[in-house]
Amino acid sequence: MRAVCWESPNNVRVEHVPDPAILNPRDAVVRVTSTAICGSDLHLLDGFIPTMESGDILGHEFMGEVVDVGSRVDNLKKGDRVIVPFPIACGNCFFCTHGLWSCCDNSNPNAWMAEKLYGYTASGLFGYSHMLGGYAGGQAEYVRVPFADVGPFKVPASLSDEQVLFLTDIFPTGYMAAENCGIQAGDTIAVWGCGPVGQFAIRCAFLLGAGRVIAIDTVPERRRMAAAGGAETLDSMDSDLFSTLRDMTGGLGPDACIDAVGMEAHGPHLDYYYDKIKTMAMLSTDRISALRSALHACRKGGTVSVPGVYGGWLDKVPFGAAMNKGLTIKTGQTHVHRYLPKLLRHIENGDIDPSFVITHRASLDDAPAMYKTFRDKKDGCVKVVLRPH
């Protein structure tokens, strides 16, 4: 089959590789009908996330048709149309049974690597470095899905691939980001980053009762998309972002802030160049302008919700602001399994059509070019969907 493989930093290729097979009794194999490039794939592309190996198959947002099931998968059969959550969860461990699916204890075969870095491992993820499982991803014609009796979620034929594909990651991720804000009716929510997750966070914040959403990004067309979702927008390169936010909220500050940017932020201030130099010199792992800005701008007693991906040790975190203002910080990889039934209902009811975020559609062979377009935010690119067949 053909698959999108990471070769070296900023170099992905479509390779011919063997077809996946059932390796464990709870596996399934899915023929991928649609798969997307995630913003977090860009952290892999340039080598920001460690433990990638040449030849690794990328992709953790995918859906398709079940073509094979292992002996212990009794809830799926060949031909079922499913979406597959990006965290791999066993459904049996303490964490899964407590709804903390992305903290699954058992799904990372390379747990020891993550333990060295994080103390304890999170769940294995599809196509997201060896430290987080080393599983082959879904930007391919076929993909093996472990614990297939737990993850894959059947979707009705009445909904198109493009309407349900983002249930695998960015829609629930935006939803959990908003839910983590503990929104009270009428609250003002500021969202850093108007990439796909930011776009969903904006819409989910309104779904959960926010009165205002202020969306912050450098890219004009992303701000336009945010405005179409009802947000007021600001340019993150505005050097007076803090006072603008303060003025917009009557001197109070946003009730909650969402950092949907993560570890490779850009900013107008000196701290951005500080991070940039430190990460280039391998003295630091993450650039955190957005997080700093969110912690600084948030109102007292407010919440900073972080769906953005961070990898390692963060430098110059204004923790004093967090402590003295009594902030709540909530974060985590998304517990996708937890949100699927509810979010599918929102799609079926017509509350939201997630396909609004798609700007580019391409074949699998175009993936290398699409990675570059997406990385460079060229051509108005917000979300790329690939069709492998």
Added chain:
Amino acid sequence: MAVTAFKQESHYDIDRWQPSSLNVGNVERWLSMLGGGILAAYALKRRDTTGGVAALAGAALLYRGGTGHCHLYEALGVSTAREPSYARGTGVVADRGSDTRQQLGGARGIHVEESVTINKPIADVFRFWRNFENLPSFMQHLESVAMREEGISHWVAKGPAGVPVEWDARIINEVENSVIGWQSLDGSTISTAGSVHFDDTEHGTRVRVHLQYNPPAGRLGAAVARLFGEEPSQTVREDLRRFKQLMETGEIPTTDGQPTGRRKFGAR
């Protein structure tokens, strides 16, 4: 190199653990359990300081009865355990003063203590471990374990260069759903002992494993040393992780055999 590794590992606190920690006789164990139970019941009714003291004393007696081990006796060097009254093995050689016990008694060998918590009922976890033939399914250094006559098992470990290391062991302590202890028979190629304790906790069954190997001198010793790699505790931790995965999910997650675009050396 392997010999050096032994010296480095001598910092492991091996005196804390003895292959057979039974030093309380059978009748006394039953009395301890009974007394402990009464005290615990009394403690539950009286929720004041006296009740608290009674609870602690009751718990200590229950532990003593349950495990056959008394810390006070140990400190005093006393044992009322009749040998080998508790042994499930053939009892050919008394454990106290046995080769294995003596060889593992000093500050030598590989000693590892690790634990894991498993989200499964204690009885399931105990039953799986009690069948030693299951151990190689998650203990990477083991090739096979075969149960022989009552209490005796034959262990085969993966040696270097494909030469297996073999020994016989017997169960020297067993309390259902609580503890299993075993040690190699006298005259085995290597001296080894192990025990596993099971406790019920709010987060599942806690499994605490103690393993001890005392490799013989010479080349075989080097081979045994290599069984556990450079970091024995890491090796055992990985074994226990696989045990947990197997118990909780019924399988051990893997990526071996999945497709990759990695170019094999010389393939292109």
